[in-house]
Amino acid sequence: MPTFTTGSVPTAATFAQLTTGIDSLAQISVGLAAAYKPSAPAMSKSLVLTDTPIPDATDTVVRWGGTAVDTDNMLYLLRDTELTVHQAGWYRIEGQAAWQPGPASQRAIYIAINGTAASNYVAASNTFSAANNNLRQQVVAFEHLAAGSHIYMTAFQNSGGDLNLTTAANWGTWLSIAWEAPY
Numbered sequence: 001m002p003t004f005t006t007g008s009v010p011t012a013a014t015f016a017q018l019t020t021g022i023d024s025l026a027q028i029s030v031g032l033a034a035a036y037k038p039s040a041p042a043m044s045k046s047l048v049l050t051d052t053p054i055p056d057a058t059d060t061v062v063r064w065g066g067t068a069v070d071t072d073n074m075l076y077l078l079r080d081t082e083l084t085v086h087q088a089g090w091y092r093i094e095g096q097a098a099w100q101p102g103p104a105s106q107r108a109i110y111i112a113i114n115g116t117a118a119s120n121y122v123a124a125s126n127t128f129s130a131a132n133n134n135l136r137q138q139v140v141a142f143e144h145l146a147a148g149s150h151i152y153m154t155a156f157q158n159s160g161g162d163l164n165l166t167t168a169a170n171w172g173t174w175l176s177i178a179w180e181a182p183y
Contacts, residue, residue, distance in 0.1 A: 042072035042087050042179035048172060053162040054155045061116050062153045082150040088183035093141045095153040095175045098166045101132040105159035111141045112152040151177055
C-alpha cells in the first residue's frame with residue numbers, strides 16, 4: 001500500500017495502487033464487490049445488418065445484427081433487441097430509422113427503457129412521410145440509468161403493408177448509447 005508524505009505529489013501509479021487497495025479492503029472487510037470499471041467510456045452503436053420488415057400498424061421492436069462499436073458489451077446477440085447498461089450513470093441514447101420508399105404513411109420510432117410497452121417509452125419521433133420518400137428519422141433521449149437497465153428501439157408504420165428498415169451504411173438504421181456522467 002502506498003504511503004503519502006506531506007508536501008509530496010502523488011503519481012498516477014500511486015493513485016492506481018490506492019484504488020486497488022481500497023477495493024481490496026472493501027471486499028475483505030465488508031464483502032463488497034470491487035467497483036465496476038469499464039475499459040473505456042461505455043458506448044455502443046448497434047446496427048440493422050439486413051433490411052428488416054416492419055408490419056403494417058404494429059409496434060415492432062427492432063432486432064440488431066451487430067455493432068459498429070461496443071466498448072462495454074452492451075449488445076448480446078442472443079438477446080438481439082436490447083442493449084444492456086452495466087454502469088450506472090447518465091446516458092445519451094440516439095436512434096435512427098432509415099425507411100424504404102413506400103406509400104404515404106405515418107412513421108414512428110421510440111426509445112424504451114426496461115420494457116417495450118408504450119409506458120416504457122422515453123423519447124419518440126413521429127412523422128408523416130410522402131409517397132416514395134427516402135425517410136431518415138431520428139430520436140434522442142438523455143436518461144439517468146441504473147446498472148442492468150435495458151434499452152430498446154421500437155418502430156411503427158401504417159402504409160398498408162410491410163415496410164423495411166434499411167441498412168444503407170451510415171445512413172441506415174441504428175441505435176447508439178454513450179455514458180456521459182456518473183449516476
